[in-house]
Amino acid sequence: MEEQGGAAALGWAARDATGVLSPYNFSRRVPRDDDVTIKVLYCGICHTDLHIIKNYWGNAMYPVVPGHEIVGVVTGVGGGVTRFKPGDTVGVGYFVGSCRSCESCGKGNENYCTGVVLTSNGVERARGGAASKGGFSDVIVVSEHYVLRVPDGLPPDRTAPLLCPGVTVYSPMVGHGLNEPGKHLGIVGLGGLGHVAVKFGKAFRMKVTVKAIGCSSFRVGG
Ligand SMILES: [Zn+2]
Ligand SMILES: [Zn+2]
Structure with missing residues (x-):
């Protein structure tokens, strides 16, 4: 109804x-x-x-x-x-x-x-x-x-995507202390969630490594 x-x-x-x-x-x-x-x-x-x-x-x-x-x-x-x-x-x-x-x-x-x-x-x-x-x-x-x-x-x-992929990666990152400068962050897959996680990792001044599906890993920050 x-x-x-x-x-x-x-x-x-x-x-x-x-x-x-x-x-x-x-x-x-x-x-x-x-x-x-x-x-x-x-x-x-x-x-x-x-x-x-x-x-x-x-x-x-x-x-x-x-x-x-x-x-x-x-x-x-x-x-x-x-x-x-x-x-x-x-x-x-x-x-x-x-x-x-x-x-x-x-x-x-x-x-x-x-x-x-x-x-x-x-x-x-x-x-x-x-x-x-x-x-x-x-x-x-x-x-x-x-x-x-x-x-x-x-x-x-640009705020709109923060309301699903953004919070989906931000919440566990912060909940597990993955928001401190110098820590290492590994991200598997540079998709809708992964690319936002890269941005958060960079903003937190972490050392970010991405494992792109089907490719070798590459460093994007740190
Ligand atoms: Zn969604
Ligand atoms: Zn309830």
Whole structure:
């Protein structure tokens, strides 16, 4: 069941496993108290999007509006929103909901929650089981708990990929102390994640070695 009645949205949707996207008109939900309405400016494309669009994982809920590397500007906030106001530049990553009461949610690790709602092709159980529609659209409505502030001066287009590949490498690097000058960082594969890891490694002034798939390794920094 699709929830109707909110902002009219124009998206790009896959209707089947051909990989073709076409224009798709739909409605965002009516904003709740804690919701932020965002005009989408940029949205990256991730290989996960390709997996879903082409139904490689057998879980596509067509029409699929992909996109979970979203940067936009706030156009409206619910009465209970405390962290954002219209005009703020913000980001949305891989998930837009969770139970907010389990141990993982309590620790700020909502991504481990069994009630997590993915940004695209996720199941919005609290909303009749509708499939979530991602950032390949002009507007998105997200609870403020899953909205991130984009600092002034950060180019919004280049920020978008930080919201999936960026955090995917940044989080374990920092979590394991791989952010100190002089340490060695090995990266296998210079793809969507790998090239961002190189940039973080350089920024942390590490000694970075890349093992490109099918090639011999080469040093890129240090
Ligand atoms: Zn991704
Ligand atoms: Zn939870």
